[in-house]
Amino acid sequence: RHSLKEVAIDIPAQVCITRDNVQVGVDGILYLKVLDPERASYGISNFNFAITQLAQTNLRSEIGKITLDKTFEERTNINAAVVTELDKASEPWGVKVLRYEIKNITPPHDVLAAMEKQMRAEREKRAVILTSEGTRDAAINNAEGDKQQVIKASEARRQQQINEAEGQAAAILAVATATAEGIRKVAETIQQPGGVEATQLRVAEQYVKQFGELAKAGNTMILPANVADVAGMVAMATKVFKTVERPK
Template identity: 60%
Template sequence: MEIATILSLGFLALVIVALAKTARIVPQRSAFIIERLGKYAKTLDAGFHILIPFVDRVAYKHTLKEEAIDVPSQACVTRDNIQVVVDGVLYLQVVDPKLASYGINDYRYASMQLAQTTLRSVVGKIDLDKTFEERETINVQVVEALDEAAKPWGVKVLRYEIADIELPATILDALEKQMRAERERRAVVAQSEGEREAKINVSEGQKQETINLSEADKQRQINEAEGKAREIELIATATAEGLRRVAEAINTQGGQEAVSLRVAEQYVKEFGKLAQTNNTMILPAELSNIGSAVAAITKTLETARK
């Protein structure tokens, strides 16, 4: 009875082991490499699969997800012989599980080593100043070189990113001094540009002020000239109008007698002023006969009227 129990338990264990080796569940975004009697048989995709017990076995398991591999820091020498320490991150993905299993022993280690050697080669072709400016170019060149080399491995290199670039202390100090000098130079240039703009603005203001003053003086002279011309015009018009009215008055009845009387009055008045302002007085020969003088002026007026 005990022997039967032991045999039953042994058979049950054998069945469990057989089932364990027969049934395989492959997770999503994964691939299993199956070998039959030590030789590649097939690749299992995600899902449930049945294998031949003790004949088939899972030789390799691969994830088809994108993997991020940290590339250790390494010393690189630039074209101008400056040593820098660079580290980065490599992103790759298995696209052919069979090649990833049999094309190379460890594609992760191989990709990491190849990334380091390629990075040293790329950095050695550029100067130190360009290593910070051309990170994108360095990343692209590393990816192109790795992707071409990784094709026989069934691996696709997606991208490479430089995480950090460390410089020697002496170079950092020199760069800091250079940056400080550059900032000071820019400050001096900016100040000089500001002063130049200020002087230009002041000169432009003075120029505009001079133009405005000259225009104002010109307009003042024009206005004064126009005022004087208008004044002369008005005086001439008034004088002409006065003379015209005097002429009309002379031609009226009694006009000549009025003129004669007015002339006589002015004659006497002006002669009186002369007598008051001078100690020596010259008397006209016809002083006793003012009427003859008035008659002479009247005759002149008649002659002018004819």
């Protein structure tokens, strides 16, 4: 009598040799279901034993195709390959192999120690790389910050120089404009009736004022030749303005 329910069968651990000649212990579990009790009874004497042996044989074959490192990465592919081969072999017995799962892959102790050492070295290497990358990034960021600071400082100096130049230009322009305006007004005043006389009077006043300041400045004073005639002094100071008088 055979149960038509799904059945789980433990596949005992066995030693398999990888492609790079490393011995590993591998065990697993197999799930199957009887579809045809008659063929399961008369097609083979003990299908459980036969399928177990086939599972171990195919597992050794699949492990031998890959290196030790790949055995941990290719578990799914190994399981699928074993199921495919077992399902083909068990079909005449009326048995359907549903799936196979590797439970444990156990390398020798010396290999485990070497793998642990390698992983530790890889972790240390990554830590050193991360540290160096962090230092490099920090240096780049600092350099970029210094660069931006220099650029901003130079731009600030340039803008300051521009502002100062514009201010000086504006001041020069204002002085020139005011001077030109003053000259224009003086010229207009001279052209008007009585303008020459007014200008002469103003020059005479300034002359007398400056002469007085000169007298206060020291004990020694240079006097004009005609000192007795103050009108002569004024006439000398205002002589230049008579040349601008136009004929009426």
